[in-house]
Amino acid sequence: MFMRLASLAMCLSAALPAAAHEFWISPDAYAVPVGGTLSAEFRVGQEFKGAGYVFVPGRSERFEVVTPEGVVEVTPRVGDRPALNIPAPAEGLNVVVHQTGELSLTYKDMAQFRRFIEHKDWAALETVHRERGLPEERFKEAYRRYAKSLIAVGNADGADRAMGLEIEIVAVKNPYVDDLSGGMVVDVIYDGAARADAQVEILDKAPDGTVEVSQIRTDATGRAVFPVTPGHEYLVDSVVVRAEPNEDAEAGPVWRSLWASLTFRVPE
Template sequence: MMIALLKTSLTGLLFAVAATLSTAYAHEFWLEPSKSRASVDEEIPITIAVGQNFVGDTIPYIPDSAVRFDVYGPGGKTEDASAGFAADPGGIVRPAGRPGLYIVAYQNKGNRITIDAPTFNTYLETEGLDHILDHRRANGLMDQPGQEFYTRFPKTWVLAGDNIDAGRWAAAPSNLTFEMVPVSNPFVLRSGDLLTLQVLYAGKPMPGILVSTFVKGHPERVQAVRSGPDGRATVSIDRKGRWLFAAVHAIAAEDRATVDWESFWTSLTLDVPAR
Protein backbone atom coordinates (compact mmCIF):
# COMPACT_ATOMS: atom_id res chain seq x y z
CA MET A 1 0.00 0.00 0.00
CA MET A 2 2.79 2.43 0.97
CA ILE A 3 4.66 1.77 -2.30
CA ALA A 4 1.48 2.33 -4.31
CA LEU A 5 0.84 5.62 -2.52
CA LEU A 6 4.44 6.71 -3.13
CA LYS A 7 4.16 5.94 -6.84
CA THR A 8 0.87 7.84 -7.04
CA SER A 9 2.35 10.86 -5.28
CA LEU A 10 5.41 10.80 -7.52
CA THR A 11 3.30 10.58 -10.66
CA GLY A 12 1.19 13.50 -9.48
CA LEU A 13 4.29 15.56 -8.73
CA LEU A 14 5.83 14.91 -12.13
CA PHE A 15 2.54 15.75 -13.84
CA ALA A 16 2.26 19.01 -11.89
CA VAL A 17 5.80 20.01 -12.80
CA ALA A 18 5.21 19.20 -16.47
CA ALA A 19 1.99 21.20 -16.46
CA THR A 20 3.74 24.18 -14.86
CA LEU A 21 6.48 24.09 -17.48
CA SER A 22 3.98 23.93 -20.33
CA THR A 23 1.73 26.74 -19.18
CA ALA A 24 4.77 28.92 -18.43
CA TYR A 25 6.33 28.31 -21.85
CA ALA A 26 6.46 31.88 -23.15
CA HIS A 27 7.85 33.22 -19.87
CA GLU A 28 11.31 33.53 -18.34
CA PHE A 29 12.99 30.63 -16.58
CA TRP A 30 15.76 31.47 -14.14
CA LEU A 31 17.91 30.45 -11.18
CA GLU A 32 17.82 32.66 -8.12
CA PRO A 33 20.23 32.38 -5.17
CA SER A 34 19.04 33.35 -1.70
CA LYS A 35 22.03 35.72 -1.78
CA SER A 36 24.69 36.30 -4.44
CA ARG A 37 27.46 37.33 -2.06
CA ALA A 38 28.08 35.07 0.89
CA SER A 39 30.68 34.02 3.43
CA VAL A 40 32.75 30.91 2.81
CA ASP A 41 31.07 29.11 5.71
CA GLU A 42 27.40 29.22 4.72
CA GLU A 43 25.27 27.19 2.33
CA ILE A 44 23.27 29.14 -0.25
CA PRO A 45 19.92 27.77 -1.56
CA ILE A 46 19.25 28.15 -5.31
CA THR A 47 15.64 28.47 -6.46
CA ILE A 48 14.47 27.27 -9.88
CA ALA A 49 11.81 29.73 -11.00
CA VAL A 50 9.50 30.34 -13.94
CA GLY A 51 7.29 33.33 -14.60
CA GLN A 52 7.26 36.74 -16.17
CA ASN A 53 8.88 40.06 -15.28
CA PHE A 54 10.75 38.38 -12.40
CA VAL A 55 7.48 37.24 -10.81
CA GLY A 56 6.41 33.61 -10.91
CA ASP A 57 6.49 30.20 -9.29
CA THR A 58 9.27 28.02 -7.92
CA ILE A 59 9.84 24.55 -9.33
CA PRO A 60 11.14 21.56 -7.36
CA TYR A 61 14.19 19.77 -8.68
CA ILE A 62 13.21 16.58 -10.51
CA PRO A 63 16.24 14.64 -11.88
CA ASP A 64 14.23 13.12 -14.74
CA SER A 65 13.47 16.58 -16.14
CA ALA A 66 17.08 17.83 -16.09
CA VAL A 67 20.14 17.14 -18.21
CA ARG A 68 22.49 18.99 -15.86
CA PHE A 69 22.43 21.03 -12.68
CA ASP A 70 26.06 21.86 -11.92
CA VAL A 71 28.14 24.13 -9.75
CA TYR A 72 31.51 25.21 -11.11
CA GLY A 73 33.58 26.19 -8.10
CA PRO A 74 37.03 27.72 -7.63
CA GLY A 75 39.58 26.32 -10.06
CA GLY A 76 36.84 24.88 -12.27
CA LYS A 77 35.83 22.09 -9.90
CA THR A 78 32.39 20.73 -10.80
CA GLU A 79 29.88 19.59 -8.21
CA ASP A 80 26.24 18.54 -8.18
CA ALA A 81 24.04 21.56 -7.47
CA SER A 82 20.86 19.63 -6.66
CA ALA A 83 19.52 19.83 -3.11
CA GLY A 84 17.79 16.47 -3.45
CA PHE A 85 14.82 14.88 -5.19
CA ALA A 86 11.77 17.19 -5.32
CA ALA A 87 13.64 19.78 -3.23
CA ASP A 88 12.41 23.38 -3.34
CA PRO A 89 14.66 25.36 -3.40
CA GLY A 90 16.00 22.93 -5.96
CA GLY A 91 19.72 23.61 -5.63
CA ILE A 92 22.41 24.50 -3.15
CA VAL A 93 25.92 25.94 -3.23
CA ARG A 94 28.34 24.71 -0.55
CA PRO A 95 31.57 26.77 -0.43
CA ALA A 96 32.80 24.72 2.55
CA GLY A 97 35.45 27.27 3.41
CA ARG A 98 36.68 27.81 -0.17
CA PRO A 99 36.53 31.45 -1.33
CA GLY A 100 35.78 32.15 -4.97
CA LEU A 101 33.10 32.27 -7.63
CA TYR A 102 30.50 29.50 -7.88
CA ILE A 103 28.70 29.34 -11.23
CA VAL A 104 25.41 27.42 -11.21
CA ALA A 105 24.26 26.10 -14.61
CA TYR A 106 21.07 24.19 -15.44
CA GLN A 107 19.64 22.53 -18.54
CA ASN A 108 16.28 20.80 -18.81
CA LYS A 109 15.49 17.95 -21.19
CA GLY A 110 13.22 20.10 -23.34
CA ASN A 111 9.52 20.01 -24.06
CA ARG A 112 7.22 19.94 -27.08
CA ILE A 113 4.34 22.38 -27.17
CA THR A 114 1.57 23.58 -29.47
CA ILE A 115 0.57 27.23 -29.12
CA ASP A 116 -2.51 28.86 -30.65
CA ALA A 117 -1.75 31.27 -33.51
CA PRO A 118 -2.40 34.65 -31.77
CA THR A 119 -0.35 33.67 -28.71
CA PHE A 120 2.45 32.28 -30.83
CA ASN A 121 2.63 35.39 -33.02
CA THR A 122 2.70 37.66 -29.96
CA TYR A 123 5.45 35.59 -28.38
CA LEU A 124 7.56 35.79 -31.55
CA GLU A 125 7.18 39.56 -31.65
CA THR A 126 7.93 40.01 -27.94
CA GLU A 127 11.04 37.85 -28.04
CA GLY A 128 12.38 39.40 -31.24
CA LEU A 129 12.10 36.23 -33.35
CA ASP A 130 11.44 38.20 -36.52
CA HIS A 131 12.76 35.52 -38.86
CA ILE A 132 9.98 33.15 -37.78
CA LEU A 133 7.35 35.86 -38.11
CA ASP A 134 8.63 36.65 -41.62
CA HIS A 135 8.45 32.96 -42.52
CA ARG A 136 4.90 32.67 -41.27
CA ARG A 137 3.78 35.78 -43.16
CA ALA A 138 5.49 34.70 -46.38
CA ASN A 139 3.90 31.24 -46.25
CA GLY A 140 0.40 32.19 -45.12
CA LEU A 141 0.84 30.61 -41.69
CA MET A 142 -0.12 33.51 -39.43
CA ASP A 143 -3.41 31.82 -38.51
CA GLN A 144 -1.76 28.43 -37.82
CA PRO A 145 -0.69 27.26 -34.35
CA GLY A 146 3.00 27.10 -33.49
CA GLN A 147 4.64 23.71 -33.02
CA GLU A 148 7.84 24.02 -31.02
CA PHE A 149 10.43 22.13 -28.99
CA TYR A 150 12.09 24.32 -26.37
CA THR A 151 15.04 23.89 -24.00
CA ARG A 152 16.10 26.08 -21.06
CA PHE A 153 19.67 27.08 -20.13
CA PRO A 154 19.63 29.37 -17.05
CA LYS A 155 22.64 30.17 -14.88
CA THR A 156 23.52 32.30 -11.88
CA TRP A 157 26.45 33.09 -9.57
CA VAL A 158 27.36 33.04 -5.91
CA LEU A 159 30.53 34.85 -4.81
CA ALA A 160 31.89 33.39 -1.57
CA GLY A 161 34.31 35.66 0.21
CA ASP A 162 36.15 38.59 -1.33
CA ASN A 163 37.85 36.91 -4.27
CA ILE A 164 39.75 39.10 -6.75
CA ASP A 165 39.77 36.35 -9.39
CA ALA A 166 35.95 36.14 -9.59
CA GLY A 167 35.66 38.47 -12.59
CA ARG A 168 37.85 36.24 -14.76
CA TRP A 169 35.74 33.19 -14.05
CA ALA A 170 32.48 35.10 -14.56
CA ALA A 171 33.61 36.08 -18.07
CA ALA A 172 34.23 32.44 -19.04
CA PRO A 173 31.53 30.41 -20.88
CA SER A 174 29.82 27.58 -19.00
CA ASN A 175 29.56 25.28 -22.03
CA LEU A 176 25.81 25.70 -22.30
CA THR A 177 24.33 25.42 -25.80
CA PHE A 178 22.94 28.95 -25.45
CA GLU A 179 24.19 31.45 -22.87
CA MET A 180 25.22 35.03 -22.08
CA VAL A 181 28.67 35.90 -20.78
CA PRO A 182 29.80 39.32 -19.45
CA VAL A 183 32.89 40.70 -21.18
CA SER A 184 34.16 42.39 -17.99
CA ASN A 185 33.99 41.84 -14.24
CA PRO A 186 30.28 42.09 -13.28
CA PHE A 187 31.02 42.24 -9.57
CA VAL A 188 32.32 45.81 -9.75
CA LEU A 189 29.10 47.08 -11.35
CA ARG A 190 27.15 49.82 -9.65
CA SER A 191 23.92 51.59 -10.50
CA GLY A 192 24.55 53.90 -13.46
CA ASP A 193 27.15 51.66 -15.17
CA LEU A 194 26.96 49.81 -18.49
CA LEU A 195 27.18 46.04 -18.80
CA THR A 196 28.14 44.28 -22.02
CA LEU A 197 27.08 40.66 -22.47
CA GLN A 198 28.16 38.37 -25.30
CA VAL A 199 25.50 35.97 -26.54
CA LEU A 200 26.88 32.55 -27.48
CA TYR A 201 25.20 29.72 -29.36
CA ALA A 202 27.17 26.48 -29.65
CA GLY A 203 30.14 28.42 -28.33
CA LYS A 204 30.07 31.05 -31.08
CA PRO A 205 28.95 34.71 -30.94
CA MET A 206 25.33 35.08 -31.99
CA PRO A 207 24.22 38.37 -33.64
CA GLY A 208 20.67 39.72 -33.74
CA ILE A 209 19.50 38.21 -30.44
CA LEU A 210 17.11 40.29 -28.35
CA VAL A 211 18.42 40.54 -24.78
CA SER A 212 15.63 41.52 -22.38
CA THR A 213 16.34 42.88 -18.91
CA PHE A 214 14.17 42.84 -15.79
CA VAL A 215 14.67 44.14 -12.26
CA LYS A 216 13.02 42.47 -9.30
CA GLY A 217 10.25 44.60 -7.85
CA HIS A 218 9.54 46.40 -11.12
CA PRO A 219 6.50 45.22 -13.09
CA GLU A 220 7.73 45.64 -16.67
CA ARG A 221 10.66 44.76 -18.90
CA VAL A 222 13.33 47.41 -18.34
CA GLN A 223 15.20 47.16 -21.66
CA ALA A 224 15.41 45.11 -24.84
CA VAL A 225 18.68 45.33 -26.80
CA ARG A 226 19.80 43.28 -29.81
CA SER A 227 23.26 41.77 -29.97
CA GLY A 228 25.56 43.14 -32.67
CA PRO A 229 27.69 41.30 -35.27
CA ASP A 230 30.08 40.19 -32.51
CA GLY A 231 27.22 38.82 -30.41
CA ARG A 232 27.58 41.64 -27.88
CA ALA A 233 24.72 43.58 -26.34
CA THR A 234 25.25 46.51 -23.97
CA VAL A 235 22.60 47.36 -21.40
CA SER A 236 22.34 50.27 -19.00
CA ILE A 237 22.38 49.26 -15.35
CA ASP A 238 20.17 52.18 -14.37
CA ARG A 239 19.22 51.06 -10.86
CA LYS A 240 20.33 48.86 -8.00
CA GLY A 241 18.73 45.50 -7.31
CA ARG A 242 18.49 41.97 -8.64
CA TRP A 243 18.68 41.87 -12.43
CA LEU A 244 17.50 39.17 -14.81
CA PHE A 245 18.86 39.01 -18.36
CA ALA A 246 16.95 36.74 -20.75
CA ALA A 247 17.21 35.80 -24.42
CA VAL A 248 15.71 33.32 -26.92
CA HIS A 249 17.13 31.81 -30.11
CA ALA A 250 15.16 29.61 -32.51
CA ILE A 251 15.94 27.54 -35.58
CA ALA A 252 13.99 25.31 -37.95
CA ALA A 253 13.48 21.92 -36.28
CA GLU A 254 14.73 19.79 -39.14
CA ASP A 255 15.79 16.91 -36.89
CA ARG A 256 12.64 16.72 -34.77
CA ALA A 257 9.35 15.15 -35.79
CA THR A 258 5.98 16.84 -35.19
CA VAL A 259 7.46 20.31 -34.54
CA ASP A 260 8.42 23.17 -36.84
CA TRP A 261 10.82 25.11 -34.63
CA GLU A 262 13.39 24.43 -31.95
CA SER A 263 14.03 27.20 -29.44
CA PHE A 264 16.76 27.77 -26.88
CA TRP A 265 16.16 29.97 -23.83
CA THR A 266 18.88 31.37 -21.62
CA SER A 267 18.93 33.62 -18.57
CA LEU A 268 21.39 35.10 -16.11
CA THR A 269 20.78 36.73 -12.72
CA LEU A 270 23.00 39.38 -11.14
CA ASP A 271 22.78 41.58 -8.06
CA VAL A 272 23.82 45.23 -8.45
CA PRO A 273 24.44 47.32 -5.31
CA ALA A 274 23.90 51.06 -5.07
CA ARG A 275 26.76 53.31 -6.11
Protein backbone atom coordinates in the same frame (compact mmCIF):
# COMPACT_ATOMS: atom_id res chain seq x y z
CA MET B 1 4.87 13.49 1.83
CA PHE B 2 1.59 15.09 0.77
CA MET B 3 3.24 18.51 0.52
CA ARG B 4 6.09 17.10 -1.55
CA LEU B 5 3.69 15.46 -3.98
CA ALA B 6 1.64 18.65 -4.21
CA SER B 7 4.78 20.64 -4.95
CA LEU B 8 5.83 18.10 -7.57
CA ALA B 9 2.44 18.40 -9.23
CA MET B 10 2.90 22.17 -9.33
CA CYS B 11 6.31 21.69 -10.94
CA LEU B 12 4.93 19.49 -13.68
CA SER B 13 2.29 22.10 -14.41
CA ALA B 14 4.83 24.96 -14.34
CA ALA B 15 7.10 23.07 -16.71
CA LEU B 16 4.48 23.50 -19.44
CA PRO B 17 5.01 27.24 -19.92
CA ALA B 18 3.07 29.73 -21.96
CA ALA B 19 4.94 30.79 -25.05
CA ALA B 20 6.85 33.76 -23.62
CA HIS B 21 7.56 32.65 -20.06
CA GLU B 22 11.16 32.97 -18.94
CA PHE B 23 13.04 30.40 -16.87
CA TRP B 24 15.65 31.60 -14.41
CA ILE B 25 17.69 30.69 -11.33
CA SER B 26 16.64 32.76 -8.31
CA PRO B 27 19.14 32.69 -5.40
CA ASP B 28 17.91 33.29 -1.88
CA ALA B 29 21.07 35.41 -1.46
CA TYR B 30 23.46 36.65 -4.13
CA ALA B 31 26.27 37.07 -1.59
CA VAL B 32 27.14 34.47 1.04
CA PRO B 33 30.09 34.09 3.41
CA VAL B 34 32.77 31.43 3.05
CA GLY B 35 31.29 28.28 4.54
CA GLY B 36 27.77 29.53 3.84
CA THR B 37 25.03 27.88 1.79
CA LEU B 38 24.13 28.34 -1.87
CA SER B 39 20.35 28.21 -2.07
CA ALA B 40 18.31 28.99 -5.19
CA GLU B 41 14.92 28.29 -6.73
CA PHE B 42 14.11 27.45 -10.33
CA ARG B 43 11.45 29.91 -11.47
CA VAL B 44 9.19 30.21 -14.51
CA GLY B 45 7.17 33.36 -15.13
CA GLN B 46 6.97 36.76 -16.71
CA GLU B 47 8.43 40.16 -15.87
CA PHE B 48 10.72 38.66 -13.20
CA LYS B 49 7.76 37.24 -11.30
CA GLY B 50 7.15 33.51 -11.07
CA ALA B 51 6.59 30.60 -8.74
CA GLY B 52 9.47 28.41 -7.67
CA TYR B 53 9.19 24.71 -8.35
CA VAL B 54 10.73 21.47 -7.28
CA PHE B 55 13.56 19.53 -8.90
CA VAL B 56 12.57 16.81 -11.37
CA PRO B 57 15.57 14.77 -12.63
CA GLY B 58 14.02 13.93 -16.01
CA ARG B 59 13.68 17.62 -16.79
CA SER B 60 17.31 18.44 -16.01
CA GLU B 61 20.33 17.52 -18.16
CA ARG B 62 23.06 19.59 -16.53
CA PHE B 63 23.23 21.19 -13.11
CA GLU B 64 26.52 22.39 -11.64
CA VAL B 65 28.34 25.18 -9.87
CA VAL B 66 31.51 26.49 -11.51
CA THR B 67 33.97 28.04 -9.04
CA PRO B 68 37.55 29.38 -9.26
CA GLU B 69 38.65 25.97 -7.95
CA GLY B 70 36.67 23.76 -10.31
CA VAL B 71 33.24 22.38 -11.19
CA VAL B 72 30.87 20.81 -8.67
CA GLU B 73 27.95 18.73 -9.94
CA VAL B 74 24.66 19.40 -8.17
CA THR B 75 22.58 16.27 -7.53
CA PRO B 76 19.29 17.09 -5.79
CA ARG B 77 16.72 14.44 -4.97
CA VAL B 78 13.42 14.31 -6.82
CA GLY B 79 11.05 16.86 -5.34
CA ASP B 80 13.75 18.95 -3.63
CA ARG B 81 12.89 22.60 -3.22
CA PRO B 82 14.85 24.76 -3.46
CA ALA B 83 16.54 22.91 -6.30
CA LEU B 84 19.94 24.26 -5.21
CA ASN B 85 20.79 23.88 -1.54
CA ILE B 86 24.45 23.02 -0.96
CA PRO B 87 27.43 24.30 1.05
CA ALA B 88 29.29 26.94 -0.95
CA PRO B 89 31.97 24.93 -2.79
CA ALA B 90 34.71 27.58 -2.83
CA GLU B 91 35.41 31.24 -2.21
CA GLY B 92 35.05 33.57 -5.17
CA LEU B 93 32.51 33.93 -7.97
CA ASN B 94 30.29 30.84 -8.07
CA VAL B 95 28.41 30.42 -11.36
CA VAL B 96 25.34 28.21 -11.15
CA VAL B 97 24.59 26.49 -14.48
CA HIS B 98 21.43 24.61 -15.37
CA GLN B 99 20.31 23.07 -18.67
CA THR B 100 16.84 21.59 -18.98
CA GLY B 101 16.00 18.47 -20.89
CA GLU B 102 13.96 18.71 -24.07
CA LEU B 103 10.40 19.88 -23.53
CA SER B 104 7.60 20.80 -25.93
CA LEU B 105 4.45 22.85 -26.11
CA THR B 106 1.52 23.06 -28.52
CA TYR B 107 0.36 26.38 -29.94
CA LYS B 108 -3.41 26.51 -30.14
CA ASP B 109 -3.34 29.06 -32.97
CA MET B 110 -1.16 31.45 -34.95
CA ALA B 111 -2.04 34.39 -32.68
CA GLN B 112 -0.35 32.68 -29.74
CA PHE B 113 2.75 31.92 -31.82
CA ARG B 114 2.78 35.49 -33.14
CA ARG B 115 2.81 36.99 -29.65
CA PHE B 116 5.83 34.88 -28.76
CA ILE B 117 7.91 35.55 -31.87
CA GLU B 118 7.14 39.27 -31.87
CA HIS B 119 8.17 39.54 -28.22
CA LYS B 120 11.43 37.70 -28.85
CA ASP B 121 12.32 39.53 -32.10
CA TRP B 122 11.56 36.68 -34.50
CA ALA B 123 8.44 38.13 -36.16
CA ALA B 124 9.64 37.19 -39.68
CA LEU B 125 9.06 33.53 -38.82
CA GLU B 126 5.32 33.93 -39.28
CA THR B 127 5.92 34.31 -43.02
CA VAL B 128 8.33 31.37 -42.97
CA HIS B 129 5.70 29.30 -41.17
CA ARG B 130 3.20 29.88 -43.97
CA GLU B 131 5.80 29.34 -46.70
CA ARG B 132 6.51 25.93 -45.16
CA GLY B 133 2.83 25.07 -45.52
CA LEU B 134 2.41 24.47 -41.79
CA PRO B 135 -1.00 24.58 -40.11
CA GLU B 136 -2.08 27.67 -38.19
CA GLU B 137 -3.54 25.66 -35.33
CA ARG B 138 -2.27 22.87 -33.06
CA PHE B 139 1.42 22.82 -34.01
CA LYS B 140 4.29 22.05 -31.69
CA GLU B 141 7.54 23.68 -30.63
CA ALA B 142 10.41 21.93 -28.85
CA TYR B 143 12.46 24.00 -26.43
CA ARG B 144 15.38 23.94 -24.01
CA ARG B 145 16.42 26.40 -21.32
CA TYR B 146 20.00 27.36 -20.45
CA ALA B 147 20.17 29.32 -17.20
CA LYS B 148 23.08 30.78 -15.26
CA SER B 149 23.31 32.75 -12.04
CA LEU B 150 26.21 34.61 -10.43
CA ILE B 151 26.65 34.24 -6.67
CA ALA B 152 29.42 35.92 -4.66
CA VAL B 153 31.09 33.77 -2.01
CA GLY B 154 33.45 35.60 0.33
CA ASN B 155 35.68 37.92 -1.70
CA ALA B 156 33.72 37.11 -4.94
CA ASP B 157 36.92 37.10 -7.02
CA GLY B 158 36.84 35.33 -10.36
CA ALA B 159 35.14 35.56 -13.73
CA ASP B 160 32.30 34.01 -15.67
CA ARG B 161 33.18 32.22 -18.90
CA ALA B 162 31.57 30.31 -21.75
CA MET B 163 30.32 27.00 -20.35
CA GLY B 164 29.73 25.21 -23.66
CA LEU B 165 25.95 25.63 -23.63
CA GLU B 166 24.17 25.74 -26.98
CA ILE B 167 23.14 29.28 -26.18
CA GLU B 168 24.32 31.28 -23.18
CA ILE B 169 24.91 34.73 -21.77
CA VAL B 170 28.41 35.31 -20.40
CA ALA B 171 29.07 38.07 -17.88
CA VAL B 172 32.14 39.91 -19.15
CA LYS B 173 32.26 41.91 -15.91
CA ASN B 174 32.00 40.42 -12.43
CA PRO B 175 29.21 42.53 -10.90
CA TYR B 176 30.49 41.98 -7.36
CA VAL B 177 34.06 43.27 -7.80
CA ASP B 178 34.31 45.18 -11.10
CA ASP B 179 33.56 48.84 -11.80
CA LEU B 180 30.06 49.04 -13.28
CA SER B 181 29.93 52.81 -13.68
CA GLY B 182 30.14 52.32 -17.45
CA GLY B 183 27.46 49.62 -17.39
CA MET B 184 27.27 45.85 -17.13
CA VAL B 185 28.79 43.98 -20.07
CA VAL B 186 27.61 40.60 -21.38
CA ASP B 187 28.29 38.44 -24.41
CA VAL B 188 25.66 36.29 -26.13
CA ILE B 189 27.02 33.05 -27.57
CA TYR B 190 25.07 30.67 -29.79
CA ASP B 191 26.46 27.41 -31.14
CA GLY B 192 29.95 28.42 -30.06
CA ALA B 193 29.96 31.79 -31.86
CA ALA B 194 29.10 35.38 -31.00
CA ARG B 195 25.46 36.20 -31.69
CA ALA B 196 25.59 39.58 -33.42
CA ASP B 197 22.66 42.01 -33.73
CA ALA B 198 20.53 39.93 -31.36
CA GLN B 199 17.86 41.15 -29.00
CA VAL B 200 18.74 41.03 -25.31
CA GLU B 201 15.95 41.60 -22.82
CA ILE B 202 16.85 43.13 -19.46
CA LEU B 203 14.57 42.85 -16.44
CA ASP B 204 15.60 45.21 -13.64
CA LYS B 205 14.05 44.56 -10.21
CA ALA B 206 14.31 47.28 -7.56
CA PRO B 207 14.42 46.50 -3.83
CA ASP B 208 10.70 47.35 -3.56
CA GLY B 209 9.89 44.65 -6.13
CA THR B 210 9.05 46.94 -9.06
CA VAL B 211 10.40 45.68 -12.38
CA GLU B 212 11.44 47.63 -15.47
CA VAL B 213 11.82 45.78 -18.77
CA SER B 214 13.94 46.97 -21.68
CA GLN B 215 15.51 45.55 -24.83
CA ILE B 216 18.87 46.27 -26.40
CA ARG B 217 20.84 44.64 -29.21
CA THR B 218 24.25 43.06 -29.29
CA ASP B 219 26.94 44.60 -31.46
CA ALA B 220 28.87 42.86 -34.23
CA THR B 221 30.89 40.94 -31.62
CA GLY B 222 27.82 39.67 -29.77
CA ARG B 223 28.36 42.09 -26.89
CA ALA B 224 25.76 44.20 -25.05
CA VAL B 225 26.29 46.95 -22.48
CA PHE B 226 23.54 48.31 -20.24
CA PRO B 227 23.32 50.55 -17.18
CA VAL B 228 22.74 49.00 -13.76
CA THR B 229 21.75 50.35 -10.36
CA PRO B 230 23.27 49.38 -6.99
CA GLY B 231 20.95 47.19 -4.94
CA HIS B 232 18.99 45.99 -7.97
CA GLU B 233 18.56 42.41 -9.20
CA TYR B 234 18.82 41.60 -12.92
CA LEU B 235 17.52 38.92 -15.27
CA VAL B 236 19.08 39.02 -18.73
CA ASP B 237 17.46 36.93 -21.46
CA SER B 238 18.09 36.07 -25.11
CA VAL B 239 16.22 33.58 -27.32
CA VAL B 240 16.87 31.79 -30.61
CA VAL B 241 14.01 30.29 -32.61
CA ARG B 242 14.75 28.01 -35.53
CA ALA B 243 12.92 25.61 -37.83
CA GLU B 244 12.93 21.91 -37.11
CA PRO B 245 13.67 19.63 -40.10
CA ASN B 246 10.07 18.45 -40.07
CA GLU B 247 7.29 19.74 -42.32
CA ASP B 248 4.60 17.45 -40.90
CA ALA B 249 2.97 18.99 -37.83
CA GLU B 250 1.40 15.62 -37.04
CA ALA B 251 4.86 14.04 -36.75
CA GLY B 252 6.22 16.31 -34.00
CA PRO B 253 7.63 19.80 -33.35
CA VAL B 254 8.09 22.09 -36.34
CA TRP B 255 9.93 24.84 -34.42
CA ARG B 256 12.61 24.86 -31.75
CA SER B 257 13.43 27.62 -29.27
CA LEU B 258 16.59 27.95 -27.17
CA TRP B 259 16.46 30.25 -24.15
CA ALA B 260 19.44 31.75 -22.36
CA SER B 261 19.14 33.57 -19.04
CA LEU B 262 21.54 35.12 -16.54
CA THR B 263 20.74 36.48 -13.07
CA PHE B 264 22.85 38.60 -10.74
CA ARG B 265 22.52 41.42 -8.22
CA VAL B 266 24.53 44.63 -8.10
CA PRO B 267 25.87 45.30 -4.58
CA GLU B 268 24.75 48.49 -2.84
